Amino acid sequence: MSNPIFESVYKEIFPFWNYISESDKKYICQNSFALNYPKGTNIHDGNECSGVIFVHSGSLRLYIMSDEGKDVTLYRLQKGDMCMLSASCVLKTITFDVFIDAEEDSECYVISGSAFASVSERNPQIRIFALETAVSRFSDVMWVMQQILFMSLDKRLAIFLYDESVRIGSDIITLTHEQIARYIGSAREAVSRMLKYFANEGIAEVSRKGIKILDKKRLRNLTL
């Protein structure tokens, strides 16, 4: 008997759920595991096939790592997010290694990669879902790559926020994203996206009232 929670969650998160057979549903649920990862746990390590990971609570960080141990964050998985890059046995064209750590205490539902792969072979809709999930992350990764390669907006924005907070003598900056974009010669959408990144990194808090700098030291480091 599998945990009945799986069926109720999968019904919500998988757009293909109503289109697959009862036996395939049962097979996926029987090969699912609810796992708790304490903060700091390494969940996925390079080229193994850890399975399809659904984040039920907490936060995971996905990154690449050099032989020397230098790492670069690609993106974070929050509550409700799904990770396909941890299931290289499902997506055989994914040939690069990623690492995943729990950044907070996290509860995840993990579907065995081989079970997911065998069900997806019978169901094109599952295959499409898996591929689309991976492709949408491709765009996130390209964004990170452009920031790193062209090293412009994050630095420009960090310099602006740092200088502005010194100028007004406060950690709370009440300008709109539009205004900031104009000051640093960028587009509002780009500034909003970068502020969201700063927020995910815990550098600043973004709300309707404005931008509150939370970690002045890291902001300063970004300006260097």
Next chain:
Amino acid sequence: MSNPIFESVYKEIFPFWNYISESDKKYICQNSFALNYPKGTNIHDGNECSGVIFVHSGSLRLYIMSDEGKDVTLYRLQKGDMCMLSASCVLKTITFDVFIDAEEDSECYVISGSAFASVSERNPQIRIFALETAVSRFSDVMWVMQQILFMSLDKRLAIFLYDESVRIGSDIITLTHEQIARYIGSAREAVSRMLKYFANEGIAEVSRKGIKILDKKRLRNLTL
């Protein structure tokens, strides 16, 4: 009447061709165009939907570009390769901009993005093919990213020179330092300095005519 060449080529390159209806085949062929791009032409420019590009002869370079015009090569498309990233209207989760230039005189078959998208909506096998093509490029791009982020310049340059000499079947590479820098995501000055080092070590000879590889074994060792 569409060009009869399309049907015979598509039969070879599209794994889904035998599984779609005659009318869908006809629709794809009627919305296909054989286009000749002289060397140096910009074929695709950022966020437009240029369609699905099949390289029949020649070579295309796919790259990203910063606001300041700095560019980094992601990969090249050779004879027989297919490009989905130029068809953002087919893969709506691809939200980043790429640029594509003809590196040599190239003949391409281009399928209109909207025609391909409408046929793929009726045929899950086409959707899977499009997504798999994109995901396999995800791996190429991650490899480039890791080279740039983690690898020392000597190794990157050695890999480039070695691969290029294999690709063109010659020990003489006639690219400029500027071009090489762009391919490996570095600066011209840094490449010139490293080439001077390679020359001093007797690995290559650097002249106005290009770079001649003298010691293939040592170059190969640097790539490991």
